[in-house]
Amino acid sequence: MDKSFEDMTRKEKRLARVIALQALYAHEVAETEPGNAIATIVEELEESPSADVITYGGKLTRLAIDHRESSDGLIEARLKNWEMKRVSLMDKLILRLEISEMLHEDSVPPKVSIVEGVEIAKIFSTDDSSRFVNGILDSVYNDSLKGLIKFEI
16 A cells, blocks of 8 residues: 555545445445455545555455454344334444454554544434444443453454
8 A cells, every 4th residue: 555544534544434334335236346346446446545545445445344343243232222224324334344453453543433423423323323323332432441351352
């Protein structure tokens, strides 16, 4: 990569996360191979993103897919009077994406992953989703601080 993830702008980082979310959606709904989904998504963009944006989007997509079961377990453990099957697909994908980034990507502070999850939920999900996503991500983060969840850094 030409520059590290830390050197990317906030806008570039957000774009990488949005690309990852769209690739996760394509993978979930149409069983599209993530690399093919990312290629199609990038092709459809008005402006071609940098190689770093595409690379980081791909990394986040792989992390979310690789850690799907553990992320779902963390989500399900935090649902109160609710079942996992009732959580919207978009909310699940946002949560999987940001939990994976929070727990498995050491270049991003966990609080940034939380804020990004909330902001992306405001754009791609329902009016109530940002509060829901914030609550789940904040709980995962707080439990990680207590040593109940181990960060893989």
